[in-house]
Each structure stands twice: as structure tokens, then as C-alpha cells.
Amino acid sequence: MINELAFIKMHGLGNDFIVLDGRKSEVALSQEQFHIMSDRCRGVGCNQLLTILPPKDKGFAYVEIHNSDGSLAEACGNGIRCVASLLMDEDNVNKIVLETMNGSLVCTRSSNECVTVCMGKPNFNWSDIPIAVETDTLKVTVLGAESYGPATMVNIGNPHAVFFVDDVEILDLLSIGPLIENNLIFPKRSNVEFVKVLSPNRLRVRFWERGAGMTQACGSGACATVVAGILRGVINGRSASVVQDGGILDITWGSDEQVYMTGPVAISFLGIIDFSIIKS
């Protein structure tokens, strides 16, 4: 059991992360230890734990992603952006490849301190989302959420249920979010996005994240939202800005079929935690 641990608290538009560097020494945290860190990091805790590990292939490093409920996640756009920025600074480069459960992601430093991540190709096949029954993933009726209309299901490494509604501000995400996240048609659960189309290239989105709950921003969710908007014909062209509680991400679904996400990163603070003196 680890007693003392150095960590970096970061966020991407208020999507909160604890970053650990496990490339030289073992940093596996117990769930209890993660919650202790999360609670002390920022009042309402952190959304994901990102652990930097030695590469398994030709990338610079492998990034393991855990949600605050302890579940593993295949993708975390805001988190990868943060870790990429850290490691590009460390190595004094403007481009880096990070390995995740969803493959190797090319990350590049763009202008004004933002980072662009190529999040890979979206997947719409019902069995790849996954959904429990064969269905057209463009418009999926989710039992209990019928009043929000059908969801468009998109996998960006992780599953997303995207609902297009007239007003996102009035939504009670705390009640509807878990109901959709844990719906039986989603064998691996799902992230949830509610979208209001502000203009053909500007979307307002609120998130309920699988394994983390309501978040200020969600990078993979912003990607899924723009892809869903293009599939549903509500976006002009292949790019849009996604307006989230924590700020704006710019998303492009390229002609190469890859989805590109560009946005800021921030270090909140560095810390050392001594579990031997902290009781949960």
C-alpha cells in the first residue's frame, strides 16, 4: 500500500483530473485512496484519475483512465489533452503520441496554448457502441427518457447517447442522467449528452458522464455531439464549437474520418499526499 504520493491536479475546462506518473515507480491507488485524494483536491472531488505508464507500443506513454467510481474508461478527451501538454513540456516537443485503451492518439500543441487531439474514428455499429439489441443507432429510443426524443449513439472509444432538445438549462441531470447511463440497453453503460443547437456551427451541451456524473466539460462527449449533429443534419460542414459549462471546445470530423478536438489545459496545483496521516 502506498503511503506518500506526488500528484498533479489538472483540468480541461473544469473537467477535473488527478494525474499520477507511474513510469518509474508503482502508483496503483486503492479506490479508498483515490476518493481521499479526490475529496481533498477540490471540494466536489475529481472526475477521473489518469495514470501515466510506460508505452506498450511505439507511443511516448500509455495513459490509464479511471472514472471516479473506479471504472476503467477507454477514452478521456480532456484528460488526454492535459497529459499530452504535460509530456510535451517535459520533452520540449509540440507533438506526441499517447496510447490508450482506444489506441494511439496523436496530440499536437496548437496556437494560444491549446492542444489538439486526434480522437480516432467514430463508430456507429450497434454492437460496437455497444447496444444490447440490433438497432439503427441514429435514433434510439431510451426507455424512461422518451420525452427527450431519440438519442443518436456514437462510440468515440467510449459510448455516448446524444439527445437533441430545445432547452438544456432546465434539465434535471441528477435524475435523468443515471437513468440513461445505467439503462439496460447499454451493456457497458453510456455517457449522456443533451444538446441545444445554437447555430449550424455552435452547440450548447450539458453532460452526464458514465462513472463520474455531471461534469463541467467532456472532451469525448463534445466529439460525439458534433458527429451526431453532422449525422442528424443540424451542422453546416464538418466543424462546430461546443459550448459547455466550463468553456468551449472546437471539434472537426475530418474528411479522413478522424475526429479532432482542440481546447485548453490547466494545472491547478502539484501536491504530495501522505496517506499514513490521513484517515478517510
Ligand SMILES: N[C@H](CCC[C@H](N)C(=O)O)C(=O)O
Ligand atoms: N466518463 C467517461 C470517461 C471520461 C470522459 C471525459 N472526461 C472526456 O473528457 O472525454 C467514460 O466512462 O467513458
